[in-house]
Amino acid sequence: MNIQHNIESERMSFWEKIYLPEIGRGLALTFKQMFKPSFTRQYPEEKWIPTGSYRGRPVLVLEEEGERCVACGLCSRVCPALAIEVRAGETDKVKERYPEKFEINMLRCIYCGFCEEVCPEEAIIMSKDYELVFTDPQDAILGKDKLLIPIAQLQDRLEYLRQYR
Amino acid sequence: MPQIIIDGQRIEAAPGQTIIEAALHAEKTIPHFCWHPGLSVAGNCRMCLVNVGFPKKAADGQPEMDASGNVFVQWGPKLSIACATPVADGMIVDTEGQRTEHAQHAIMEFLLINHPLDCPICDEAGQCKLQEYAFKHSNGKSRFIEQKNHKDKRVPLGPNVLFDGERCISCSRCIRFADEIAKQPALTFVQRGDHVTIQTFPGMEFDSPYSMNVIDICPVGALTSIDFRFHSRVWEMSFTNSICPGCARGCNVKLGVRDNELQRIEPRTNMHVNEYWMCDAGRLENYHFVNEERIAEPMIKGMQSDWNSAIAATADIIKAYKPSEIMIIGSSRGTNEDIHAIATFARETVNTHNIDFIDHNDPSFADEFLKLADRTPNHAGAIALGLRSNDAVTKDNLSERIAKHQIKVIIAVQEDVSAYASSVEYVIAIASNANPTTQSASIVLPASTYAEVEGTFTNADNRVQLIEPAVTTKENERHMGMKMSRWDKLGAFNDRWTQGERRNSRPTWNILSGISAACGNPMNFSRAEDVFNHIALHNQQFNGMSYALLEEYQGLKLGKASEPEAKSVVYESHVLKPQV
Ligand code: SF4
Ligand code: SF4
Numbered sequence: 131m132n133i134q135h136n137i138e139s140e141r142m143s144f145w146e147k148i149y150l151p152e153i154g155r156g157l158a159l160t161f162k163q164m165f166k167p168s169f170t171r172q173y174p175e176e177k178w179i180p181t182g183s184y185r186g187r188p189v190l191v192l193e194e195e196g197e198r199c200v201a202c203g204l205c206s207r208v209c210p211a212l213a214i215e216v217r218a219g220e221t222d223k224v225k226e227r228y229p230e231k232f233e234i235n236m237l238r239c240i241y242c243g244f245c246e247e248v249c250p251e252e253a254i255i256m257s258k259d260y261e262l263v264f265t266d267p268q269d270a271i272l273g274k275d276k277l278l279i280p281i282a283q284l285q286d287r288l289e290y291l292r293q294y295r
Numbered sequence: 296m297p298q299i300i301i302d303g304q305r306i307e308a309a310p311g312q313t314i315i316e317a318a319l320h321a322e323k324t325i326p327h328f329c330w331h332p333g334l335s336v337a338g339n340c341r342m343c344l345v346n347v348g349f350p351k352k353a354a355d356g357q358p359e360m361d362a363s364g365n366v367f368v369q370w371g372p373k374l375s376i377a378c379a380t381p382v383a384d385g386m387i388v389d390t391e392g393q394r395t396e397h398a399q400h401a402i403m404e405f406l407l408i409n410h411p412l413d414c415p416i417c418d419e420a421g422q423c424k425l426q427e428y429a430f431k432h433s434n435g436k437s438r439f440i441e442q443k444n445h446k447d448k449r450v451p452l453g454p455n456v457l458f459d460g461e462r463c464i465s466c467s468r469c470i471r472f473a474d475e476i477a478k479q480p481a482l483t484f485v486q487r488g489d490h491v492t493i494q495t496f497p498g499m500e501f502d503s504p505y506s507m508n509v510i511d512i513c514p515v516g517a518l519t520s521i522d523f524r525f526h527s528r529v530w531e532m533s534f535t536n537s538i539c540p541g542c543a544r545g546c547n548v549k550l551g552v553r554d555n556e557l558q559r560i561e562p563r564t565n566m567h568v569n570e571y572w573m574c575d576a577g578r579l580e581n582y583h584f585v586n587e588e589r590i591a592e593p594m595i596k597g598m599q600s601d602w603n604s605a606i607a608a609t610a611d612i613i614k615a616y617k618p619s620e621i622m623i624i625g626s627s628r629g630t631n632e633d634i635h636a637i638a639t640f641a642r643e644t645v646n647t648h649n650i651d652f653i654d655h656n657d658p659s660f661a662d663e664f665l666k667l668a669d670r671t672p673n674h675a676g677a678i679a680l681g682l683r684s685n686d687a688v689t690k691d692n693l694s695e696r697i698a699k700h701q702i703k704v705i706i707a708v709q710e711d712v713s714a715y716a717s718s719v720e721y722v723i724a725i726a727s728n729a730n731p732t733t734q735s736a737s738i739v740l741p742a743s744t745y746a747e748v749e750g751t752f753t754n755a756d757n758r759v760q761l762i763e764p765a766v767t768t769k770e771n772e773r774h775m776g777m778k779m780s781r782w783d784k785l786g787a788f789n790d791r792w793t794q795g796e797r798r799n800s801r802p803t804w805n806i807l808s809g810i811s812a813a814c815g816n817p818m819n820f821s822r823a824e825d826v827f828n829h830i831a832l833h834n835q836q837f838n839g840m841s842y843a844l845l846e847e848y849q850g851l852k853l854g855k856a857s858e859p860e861a862k863s864v865v866y867e868s869h870v871l872k873p874q875v
């Protein structure tokens with residue numbers, strides 16, 4: 131039989147095999163770190179505010195005249211996770227369609243941002259909201275009441291999209 | 296027979312055909328807007344421009360060839376419109392080359408100059424010809440930087456059709472339809488140039504009973520259905536082939552379903568029945584009863600029950616009475632399969648000749664075109680399969696016999712027999728929708744509607760046509776080959792859109808074969824196709840028919856299964872893009 135051994139432990143030197151110097155070096159690093167300033171954030175008391183480029187939960191833009199969304203259903207079609215359900219209704223406004231029902235299932239959403247990308251009205255955009263905890267699967271299905279966010283709160287993302295999209 | 300070559304493909308055309316027709320017969324669609332095979336040729340959109348040429352002839356009359364034997368083509372000085380150019384022997388047509396493409400790009404740019412591009416709010420999006428060609432036959436660029444024209448939007452042309460002037464591309468299909476098919480010349484162009492728009496003549500309304508067909512044939516979203524508007528995007532629906540149950544014509548239709556709800560009904564080409572059209576009543580009257588006021592569970596004495604108990608209770612009642620005391624009222628609303636089961640149940644299980652069905656004739660509904668007075672889809676099938684006997688109790692002498700206490704039990708299928716309910720001991724109702732009979736009946740067995748079953752109808756022309764299930768019930772949940780939208784396919788049980796109601800209804804033939812078995816006379820059918828194969832084997836008029844043949848030929852005539860009519864050349868005004 132012609133078996134060649136070339137396993138890692140066989141390639142190591144004596145000092146490497148006994149590990150002690152490595153353990154010493156590791157402990158030294160830890161010890162040094164103890165005297166440096168700490169970065170730990172006291173979440174949730176202290177919150178991290180992401181920048182405009184962050185993709186948190188998708189929300190609907192609410193303008194003074196009402197929602198921007200015209201219920202075209204493109205976000206629902208493009209969503210790879212089938213998280214969005216839109217039902218259209220008719221209004222008397224110039225844009226004659228509006229979403230009678232708009233639901234995003236946050237248990238399905240994967241935060242890919244495709245819905246934002248496809249929307250012809252810039253009506254659905256990714257927010258900074260990352261605090262998504264639910265105790266009941268039904269609570270994770272967000273309706274228009276939770277999705278519509280006043281445009282003033284979404285300026286960072288809209289600015290980001292204007293620049294980089 | 297003129298032979299022409301379209302894009303290198305040799306085609307046998309019929310004399311007098313236009314290029315676009317010859318191409319359609321060879322399953323090739325030349326881009327077009329204003330042409331429609333069911334209407335006269337207008338030739339006004341110019342989308343169908345193609346490069347037409349003939350082989351170049353040498354002085355001796357022979358085609359000139361190059362060194363490798365290819366003929367030289369003498370192309371026309373200008374392009375020709377395929378919808379109005381008749382074929383000629385030897386004609387060579389190029390629909391894909393640079394010259395044609397250049398023309399198509401130019402036409403598309405022109406049509407889009409004043410187009411509002413409001414696809415997001417337009418019901419046609421997803422099946423719009425303009426949208427489709429903007430992808431396929433346009434370079435996607437516009438040099439028009441001026442203000443677009445504004446025209447009236449949301450103008451009702453009649454009770455069912457809404458017109459959007461900005462989206463209209465002035466193809467005149469709707470005008471020609473109103474003139475030629477609906478025979479109500481109510482529409483016309485007004486103004487000129489880029490101000491041209493469609494209007495009804497003063498004091499006229501486009502209220503023809505066929506008006507909604509213009510919604511289908513309008514190549515863009517300029518004409519929308521007031522009834523359907525915004526109920527669903529096309530790509531969110533599944534479309535299943537079916538037959539309209541509105542009258543004995545049996546127009547071929549497609550059923551659009553979303554979230555297990557029937558959203559809309561649109562016509563399907565069948566040159567032997569309805570060509571490309573259907574009536575407005577057919578579209579508007581045949582979906583509410585599938586979605587609403589359904590009987591969702593079996594009921595005994597007004598209390599919800601389950602299938603086993605309800606069938607056992609029915610069998611007990613039947614066994615407790617003499618066959619001559621039982622009357623069976625069938626219905627020509629059922630499929631041939633249902634009717635066969637009703638007839639077999641009456642004659643072999645109950646052992647009675649007390650079987651009949653109620654006619655639903657409404658002469659005011661009939662007209663010269665499609666609509667027929669008989670408002671049930673399967674009268675011919677009911678007669679052919681023996682749902683009527685002339686030698687026993689019939690609907691005509693029923694009240695008289697009830698008065699003499701000769702009839703004590705009525706089994707009514709999809710009919711309201713409440714007029715007799717108080718004078719008999721038991722009424723057993725097999726019904727889809729709540730009606731006065733189901734409110735008082737001793738036992739109510741929920742039947743599936745035409746949208747939920749597989750089966751066949753026989754129309755007034757004796758044509759047997761296939762229907763397929765589009766809406767899911769607990770019974771057909773695992774039906775093979777059911778059409779599904781992307782959401783139906785990929786949804787999970789806990790998604791809200793999959794929570795559409797699943798009714799606990801069964802096809803009528805299935806209910807009757809269950810009762811038969813409980814009475815000790817099993818019918819041994821497990822699928823509608825079994826029933827149909829049994830009919831085809833034993834009923835001479837149906838001999839030789841099968842679901843596969845019915846599907847292939849879009850229906851076969853009674854007694855003529857061996858000589859089917861020519862298959863229709865299917866033309867779809869707009870084709871839905873793939874869904875998943
Ligand atoms: S972010 Fe992606 S997964 Fe989430 S709703 Fe939008 S398209 Fe769907
Ligand atoms: S893509 Fe935009 S406009 Fe269309 S339904 Fe979604 S959010 Fe509304």
Ligand code: SF4
Binds near residue numbers: 463466512513515
């Ligand atoms: S309304 Fe539609 S069918 Fe009628 S002319 Fe305009 S585009 Fe053509």
Ligand code: SF4
Binds near residue numbers: 539545573576577666
């Ligand atoms: S003519 Fe009869 S079968 Fe055709 S669509 Fe109208 S009601 Fe239905």
Ligand code: FES
Binds near residue numbers: 328329341343377378
């Ligand atoms: S289709 Fe030929 S000109 Fe319109």
